[in-house]
Amino acid sequence: MEVNYPVIVDVTLREGIADPEGATIERALPALGFNGVTHVRAGKSFRMNIDATDESSALAMASALAERLLSNPVIENATARSATKG
């Protein structure tokens, strides 16, 4: 029987790929009084529900669609995780 699994896909820039968005955010923080914040990286998060027979199949589908559409593997990594557990 298929169940509807909530899934989150996180897309982040690969290590070594310049992140002008993250760098700009990091530079803005001290002016707002937030000191000591480093290594800021900007990314994207997608939430979706997937019909599947079990959670691992749902996560496998999420990984596959993240690889094909949600991320550009040339510059980004994508990871799928369950949205029901912390």
Next chain:
Amino acid sequence: MNRIGVVVFPGSNCEYDALEAMSALGAEAQFVWHSATHLDGFDGVILPGGFAHGDYLRPGALARFSPVMEAVAQFARAGGAVLGICNGFQVLTEAGLLPGALQKNRGLTFLCQPTTLIVESTKSVLTRGTTVGQEMVIPINHFSGSYTCDDETFASLVANDQIVLRYKENPNGSRDDIAGVSNVEGNVVGLMPHPERAMSTLLGSADGRVLLEGFVGAPVGAH
């Protein structure tokens, strides 16, 4: 007379400029809607600038799945001349027809200004009428034009003479000042600057003509 197809995605906005430039150079140009499934009868194909599919997700990310892109890939494999300008370049990299990717500009500024380019390779269908080291002034108009690739890809670009044009002064943080690249064969080219907007000195520069003349005169592919 060469027949050139100008692909129109929902959100393209430089298709008329491209069509006009092709007509000015004596080519018979016509629009091809993104749902088209073949490119029979064309000698060359242009993917114009704009914001295909709103640039949602990433520039080019959704456009690469338009039906016409399978036809563009077949056309390219058969040796047909394919030119991606600005958003068209982004679509070609997303589709895997050109190496690397285009990221947000360094400094996060939208850039709309003339740039001086230097020809680095004359083997591509775009630069075959130019000489290496030739300088030209062509405008850019983009937010995500910072060319990025890994070291391995960069080494193969250099080894295969695929770096077509460089910026004289890097405006956007592109790796190694790269403004345009080609595939190994040289029949697929992408660049962020807009040669179709540099067709007349009245409008600032006519330096785009020599590039697009080369493209229009490009060898006819298998189609």
